[in-house]
Amino acid sequence: MKRMINYSFSFILVLASVFIWNCSGQEEKKVVGFDLNNLDTTVSPADNFYEYAVGTWAKNNPVPEIYSRWSVFERMYDANASVVRNIIVEAAKAKDATPGSIKQKVGDFYATGMDSAKIEQLGISPLKEELDLIAAITSYDDVIKHAAHMHTHVGAPFFNFGSILDAKKSGWVIIGMTQGGLGLPDRDYYVADDDRSK
Known part of the structure; x- marks a missing residue:
């Protein structure tokens, strides 16, 4: 255990030395991956290494009420x-975006999604073509054909697949499959009228 603590302490010293060396002579200090101010040196790393390593950061950055957890990763995500x-x-x-440019396409896509009055006015009419295709299903073969159509144009109605790392051989990338669907909660989420659902 002492050997591990010595290695950890040595590693921290090396990182600190590199940090100090890199910052010398620069007017503007850059954010680095390891900040010694986050350490809680009142806690022994042998007793609670987590508290030692990030205790001060955790005390200075309480979990906001809208989050179930809070770390530098959530802060980076929010900033990004x-x-x-x-x-x-x-x-x-x-207004000056070149027609057909990425800027114009992104702007139009966002504006379309934010136009709630237009969305309410259209109702489900933008889905009519897809709903008509579903209503036309009369056989098992039609289900297969429509599932293929949905996988190609809409989403993944029955299953998703893609590349993942092999759990047994980390150097291999294999096909992975998961359950498909809309990813929405069950029906009760929308229609239940109990106190919890309100």
Whole structure:
């Protein structure tokens, strides 16, 4: 155990040295992957290494009420999502976007999704063609044909598949299959009228 602690401490010292060496002579300090200020040195790493490694960060960054967990990963995700949202909103506002450009397509797509009045006005009419195809199913062969159509054009009605790492041989990439569907909650989520559902 002491050997592991010595290795961990040595590793931290090396990282700190590299950090200090890289920052010397620079006016602007850049964010690095390891910040010594996050350490809680009041806790022995032999007793609770997690608390030692990130205790101060955890105390200074309580979990916001809208999250079930909070870490630098959620902070990075939120920061990235904010940047992406700003790019999309600016694309939607842009009146000078070249027709057919990515900026114009992204802006139009976002604006279309945000036009709730138009969405309410159209109702389910944009789905009519797909619903008519489903209504025309009369045999098992039609189900197979429509499933193929949905996998090609709509989504994955019965199963999803893609490449995943092999659980037994991490150097291999294999096909992985999972259950398909809409990914929506069950029917009761939409129609239940009990106190929990309100």
